[in-house]
Amino acid sequence: xxxxxxxxxxxxxxxxxxxxxxxxxxxxxxxxxxxxxxxxxxxxxxxxxxxxxxxxxxxxxxxxxxxxxxxxxxxxxxxxxxxxxxxxxxxxxxxxxxxxxxxxxxxxxxxxxxxxxxxxxxxxxxxxxxxxxxxxxxxxxxxxxxxxxxxxxxxxxxxxxxxxxxxxxxxxxxxxxxxxxxxxxxxxxxxxxxxxxxxxxxxxxxxxxxxxxxxxxxxxxxxxxxxxxxxxxxxxxxxxxxxxxxxxxxxxxxxxxxxxxxxxxxxxxxxxxxxxxxxxxxxxxxxxxxxxxxxxxxxxxxxxxxxxxxxxxxxxxxxxxxxxxxxxxxxxx
Numbered sequence: 001x002x003x004x005x006x007x008x009x010x011x012x013x014x015x016x017x018x019x020x021x022x023x024x025x026x027x028x029x030x031x032x033x034x035x036x037x038x039x040x041x042x043x044x045x046x047x048x049x050x051x052x053x054x055x056x057x058x059x060x061x062x063x064x065x066x067x068x069x070x071x072x073x074x075x076x077x078x079x080x081x082x083x084x085x086x087x088x089x090x091x092x093x094x095x096x097x098x099x100x101x102x103x104x105x106x107x108x109x110x111x112x113x114x115x116x117x118x119x120x121x122x123x124x125x126x127x128x129x130x131x132x133x134x135x136x137x138x139x140x141x142x143x144x145x146x147x148x149x150x151x152x153x154x155x156x157x158x159x160x161x162x163x164x165x166x167x168x169x170x171x172x173x174x175x176x177x178x179x180x181x182x183x184x185x186x187x188x189x190x191x192x193x194x195x196x197x198x199x200x201x202x203x204x205x206x207x208x209x210x211x212x213x214x215x216x217x218x219x220x221x222x223x224x225x226x227x228x229x230x231x232x233x234x235x236x237x238x239x240x241x242x243x244x245x246x247x248x249x250x251x252x253x254x255x256x257x258x259x260x261x262x263x264x265x266x267x268x269x270x271x272x273x274x275x276x277x278x279x280x281x282x283x284x285x286x287x288x289x290x291x292x293x294x295x296x297x298x299x300x301x302x303x304x305x306x307x308x309x310x311x312x313x314x315x316x317x318x319x320x321x322x323x324x325x326x327x328x329x330x331x332x333x
Contacts, residue, residue, distance in 0.1 A: 004280065005279075005280050005281060005282055005285070006191065006194055006195055006198075006279040006280060006281055007191070007281070007282075007285050008188065008190070008191045008285065008288070008289045010194070011190040011191040011193070011194040012190050012194075013190045013191070013246075015246075015247050015250070015288075026043050026044075029043065035051075036051060036052065036053070037050050037051060037052070037057075038050065038051045039051075040056055040161075040164075041095075041166065044254070045095060045166060045254060045255075046060065046091040046092075046094035046095050046241075046242075046243060046254065047059060047060045047091050047092050047094070047095045047097065047157065048060070049095065049097075049159075049164065052158075054160060054161065055158050055159065055160055055161065056097070056158070056159050056160075056161050056164055057156060057157070057158055058092050058095055058097035058156070058157035058158065058159060059154065059155070059156055059157075060088045060091040060092055060154065060155050060157075061088065061152065061153065061154040061155075062084075062087040062088045062091065062152065062153070063084060063087070063105075063150065063151060063152030063153070064080050064083045064084050064087070064150075064151045064152070064186050065186055065187065065189055066189040066190055066193065067080065067083060067184075067186050067189045067219075067220070068080055068148065068149060068150065068151060069148070069189070069193065070189070070192075070193070070203060070216055070219050070220060071220060072148050072149075073203045073216060074203050074204065074214070074216035074217070074220070076118075076216070076217070076220060077115055077118035077119055077122070078118040078119075078121045078122050079122050079220055079221075079222040080119065080122055080151055080220075080222075081104075081119050081120065081121065081122020081123035081124070081125065081126055081151070082122045082123075082125050082126040082129070082222035082223065082225075083122075083126075083185070083186045083222050083223045084104065084122070084123065084126065084151050084152065084153050085102060085123060085126030085127060085129075085130055085153065085155070085225070086126060086130075086185070086186070086222065086223035086224065086225045087185075087186050087223060087245070088102065088153055088154065088155035089126075089130045089132075089155055089225055089227075090223070090225065090226055090243040090245075090295075090296065091155075091243055092155050092157035093157075093226055093227070093229045093230065093241065093243070093296075094241045094242060094243040094296075095157075095159070095164060095165060095166060095241070096159050096163055096164050096165035096233055096238070096241065097157035097158055097159035097164075098157055098158060098159065098230055099130045099131070099132045099155050099156070099157045100132050100133075100156055100157055100158055101132055101133050101134075101135045101155070101156040102127060102130075102132055102133070102134045102135070102153055102154070102155050102156070103134070103135060103136045103137045103138075103153060103154050104123055104134065104137035104138075104151065104152070104153040105137060105138045105140070105150075105151070105152045105153060105154075106119060106137065106138070106139045106140070106149065106150075106151055107140045107142050107145070107146045107149060107150040107151075108139065108140065108141050108142065108146060108149050109141075109142070109143050109146050109147055109148055109149065110141070110143065111141065115149075119149075119151065122222070126222075126225065129225045129227065130225055130227060131227065132155075137153070163233070165233070165238055165239070165240065165241055166255070167239070167240040167241075167254075167255030167256045167299075168256075169239040169240070170239045170240040170255065170256040170258055170299050170320060171239070171258070171320065172258060172320050172321060172322060173302070173319060173320060174239055174240075174299050174300060174301060174302075174319065174320040175299070175300060175301065175302045175304075175305040175316055175318075175319055175320075176260060176262060176297060176298075176299055176316070176317050176318045176319060176320065177297070177298040177299075177300065177305055177308045177309055177312065177314050177315070177316055177317065178262075178265070178266050178294040178296075178297055178314050178315060178316075178317040179224075179226060179228075179229075179294065179295060179296040179297070179298070179312045179313070179314035180224075180266055180293060180294065180295065180313070180314065181223075181224055181244070181269065181291045181293055181294060181295030181296075182221050182222065182223065182224040182269075182295070183218065183219070183221040183269050183271050184219060184221075184269075184271055184272075184275075184290060184291075185223040185224070185245065185291055185295055186223050186245070187245045187246035187247075187289075187290070187291070188246060188248075188289045188290045189219075191275075191279070191281075191289055192219060192275060194279070195275050195278050195279035195281070196215070196219075196278070198278075198279070199278040199279075201215055201278070202215070203215050203216030203219070204216060207270075207271075207274070208274060209270035209271075209273070209274060210270065215274075218271055219271065223295075224295055224296075226243075226295070226296045226312075228311055228312050228313075229241065229296065229298065229312070231311050232298055232300075232307075232308045232311050232312060235304075235307055235311065236298075236300050236304035236307050236308050237300055237301055237304055238298060238299070238300050238304075238308075239299045239300050239301070240255045240256060240297075240298075240299035240300075241255070241296070241297070241298055241299070242254065242255055242296065242297040242299075243295070243296055244291040244294055244295055244296065244297060245291070246289075247288060247289065248286075248287050248288045248289050248290050248291060248292065248332075249262070249287050249288070249292075249325050249327065249332050250288055250325070250332065250333060252297065252325055253325075253333070255299075256299075256320075257323075258320050258321065258322065258323065259320065259321040259322050259323040259324040259325060259326070260318060260320065260321070260324075260325045260326070261318045261319055261320070261321045261326050262317050262318040262325075262326065262327045262328070263317070263318045263319075263326075263328065264315070264316070264317050264318060264328075265292070265293070265294065265317050265318075265327055265328060266292075266293040266294045266314075266315060266317060267293055268286075268292045268293040269293050272286065272290060272292055272293065275290075283330060284330060284331075284332065287327055287330065287332055288332060294317065296312075296314075297317075298312070298314070299320065
């Protein structure tokens with residue numbers, strides 16, 4: 001166990017600095033297309049929307065991040081393709097769109113057929129779970145830049161314009177339904193690796209909370225893909241959607257300026273208990289970094305909450321308030 005309180009920023013990822021970089025980058029992106037393909041949303045939501053007649057096309061891009069380093073450590077690469085697709089598809093779902101196509105980008109230090117087959121298997125499984133086609137991609141050999149590999153991708157989705165969900169309908173009193181995560185998913189791994197490095201555990205050791213698998217295998221459990229959200233949208237009056245990823249519950253600020261009172265949160269997975277204990281991580285830092293057992297959020301009127309819970313296997317975790325983000329009295333922001 002670490003003697004000092006480990007943080008995400010201390011592990012090398014400062015969310016505020018990242019936000020400043022994004023602002024500097026996007027401030028120069030001033031050209032805007034008109035007519036067919038014109039943007040319908042500003043940069044900064046889960047997905048960008050483009051005008052395509054009756055429909056809006058949705059686009060996202062994301063990668064697996066430093067989770068790939070754990071895959072390298074235990075030489076198990078057959079699930080990171082699922083993560084790559086999940087991170088993109090869940091963002092597409094968070095604006096109410098259905099994923100329809102995907103392209104991947106694999107950057108390599110060197111080539112290995114067995115490794116590539118495992119990456120392809122994960123991508124195939126992720127595409128199957130998402131009910132979409134992989135229509136192409138890019139494989140780049142970059143030994144002077146990449147040490148190991150990096151995996152990212154871009155997803156295309158579609159939604160009728162009158163069915164887009166951006167959060168503008170969210171109101172005080174709406175109910176928050178949380179859907180469980182499968183584990184750490186694909187964010188916060190710089191802090192995860194820092195914690196493990198100082199814990200005395202190796203990735204090959206049995207996971208203390210479940211010795212049927214190793215710590216490395218627990219950390220490689222793939223990101224859950226929330227396709228059932230589309231069924232909720234069809235059957236309920238959904239006001240807002242959020243994919244909980246890097247920066248944890250702070251992601252909720254993407255969809256509304258109103259507040260979130262999460263009075264009955266989902267119990268965090270055992271992996272979060274392990275990370276908090278071994279890294280001596282403050283509760284606040286945990287909720288500002290990880291999904292803490294809740295990977296997706298649906299906001300809707302109280303009358304529809306039971307149906308959303310039934311469809312997703314989630315639970316009512318709280319309700320919308322005027323401002324702030326609270327979890328069991330802990331003020332996140």
